[in-house]
Amino acid sequence: MEKLREELLQANVGTVKENERMASHTTIKIGGPADLFVEPKNIDSLKKTMEIVRKYDVPWRAIGRGSNLLVLDEGIAGVVIKLGEGLDDLYIHDTEVTVGGGYSLIKLATVISKQGLSGLEFAGGIPGTVGGAVYMNAGAHGSDMSRIVKKAQILFEDGTIEWLTNEEMEFSYRTSVLQTKRKGICVAATLEMKKGNRDEIVAAMQKNKDYRRETQPWNYPCAGSIFRNPLPKYAGQLIERAGLKGYTIGGAKISEQHANFIVNAGGATAKDVLELIDYVKKTIYDLYGVSLQTEVEIVGRK
Numbered sequence: 001m002e003k004l005r006e007e008l009l010q011a012n013v014g015t016v017k018e019n020e021r022m023a024s025h026t027t028i029k030i031g032g033p034a035d036l037f038v039e040p041k042n043i044d045s046l047k048k049t050m051e052i053v054r055k056y057d058v059p060w061r062a063i064g065r066g067s068n069l070l071v072l073d074e075g076i077a078g079v080v081i082k083l084g085e086g087l088d089d090l091y092i093h094d095t096e097v098t099v100g101g102g103y104s105l106i107k108l109a110t111v112i113s114k115q116g117l118s119g120l121e122f123a124g125g126i127p128g129t130v131g132g133a134v135y136m137n138a139g140a141h142g143s144d145m146s147r148i149v150k151k152a153q154i155l156f157e158d159g160t161i162e163w164l165t166n167e168e169m170e171f172s173y174r175t176s177v178l179q180t181k182r183k184g185i186c187v188a189a190t191l192e193m194k195k196g197n198r199d200e201i202v203a204a205m206q207k208n209k210d211y212r213r214e215t216q217p218w219n220y221p222c223a224g225s226i227f228r229n230p231l232p233k234y235a236g237q238l239i240e241r242a243g244l245k246g247y248t249i250g251g252a253k254i255s256e257q258h259a260n261f262i263v264n265a266g267g268a269t270a271k272d273v274l275e276l277i278d279y280v281k282k283t284i285y286d287l288y289g290v291s292l293q294t295e296v297e298i299v300g301r302k
């Protein structure tokens with residue numbers, strides 16, 4: 001790891017840190033150290049980072065805002081590559097928007113709605129990056145990324161960069177080809193928006209945001225929905241019906257506002273959250289015969 005770190009530093013790829021606590025890079029504020037943590041300066045630095053990491057044959061993972069991650073207390077083996085500033089270019093050409101993978105989704109939704117472009121009203125309250133949203137096919141309020149992504153630019157492990165079409169991205173409920181078949185980093189996406197009335201678009205997005213403020217725990221660190229909805233049922237409804245709102249293990253608590261959110265109520269560890277997840281799964285299975293699957297991604301050394 002030391003040689004890899006030195007080579008990354010020599011290549012001047014951007015910020016390179018050793019044993020970086022992931023709690024500082026996840027919205028739930030939990031997570032042990034990553035062996036190496038890199039924030040590339042730009043696309044060339046990202047390509048260089050990938051080239052060097054590949055040479056050393058160590059595990060790697062791209063992250064955005066860490067808003068869908070539960071990093072275990074033992075941390076992450078290998079290299080974490082965080083996309084943010086430096087991979088956040090934005091080009092708007094008529095109804096076509098091309099945006100870097102590190103761009104904030106909330107910021108993008110705000111910027112383009114103000115331009116009278118419709119399609120991202122659902123995303124005004126989803127606190128991730130464009131890359132993370134493409135990987136997850138993030139969605140809300142009856143829409144998701146698959147409705148607007150025309151193509152996504154992916155950097156693969158072997159150093160090749162390809163634009164994948166919407167079909168090639170194989171989007172489905174909270175998933176994409178990047179989760180199922182082809183590991184790569186989404187460095188940019190082209191979105192196809194629709195022209196609309198600026199005031200109506202801004203108002204629709206604000207309505208969605210207000211609804212979230214009322215129904216979701218914005219005042220505590222969290223990682224969004226913990227479980228995928230076992231459609232046509234909703235995980236939150238099942239957990240609420242089971243009387244689990246407010247149930248607490250250590251510092252991890254089922255939100256009083258939304259039963260599908262686990263919040264870090266103070267000093268929670270990943271172990272607390274995992275135990276709470278297991279407790280909820282068992283309770284829901286025993287009561288309703290439904291096996292809940294996690295939507296939050298659990299990563300790190302076991």
Ligand SMILES: Cc1cc2nc3c(=O)[nH]c(=O)nc-3n(C[C@H](O)[C@H](O)[C@H](O)COP(=O)(O)OP(=O)(O)OC[C@H]3O[C@@H](n4cnc5c(N)ncnc54)[C@H](O)[C@@H]3O)c2cc1C
Pocket residue numbers: 027061062063064065066067068069083101102125126127128129130131132133134135136137138139140178184185186187216222223224225297
């Ligand atoms: C309060 C709150 C509300 C939320 N509401 C919603 C919601 O309504 N709908 C919804 O869908 N989600 C919601 N989320 C979850 C989360 O915001 C989304 O899943 C988001 O898309 C994750 O983006 P990220 O950049 O934070 O990804 P991260 O959490 O950093 O990473 C998530 C996964 O994506 C991968 N990844 C990240 N960036 C890239 C990239 N550039 N290329 C390839 N892979 C990448 C990571 O390896 C990881 O596997 C919510 C979260 C919070 C905290």
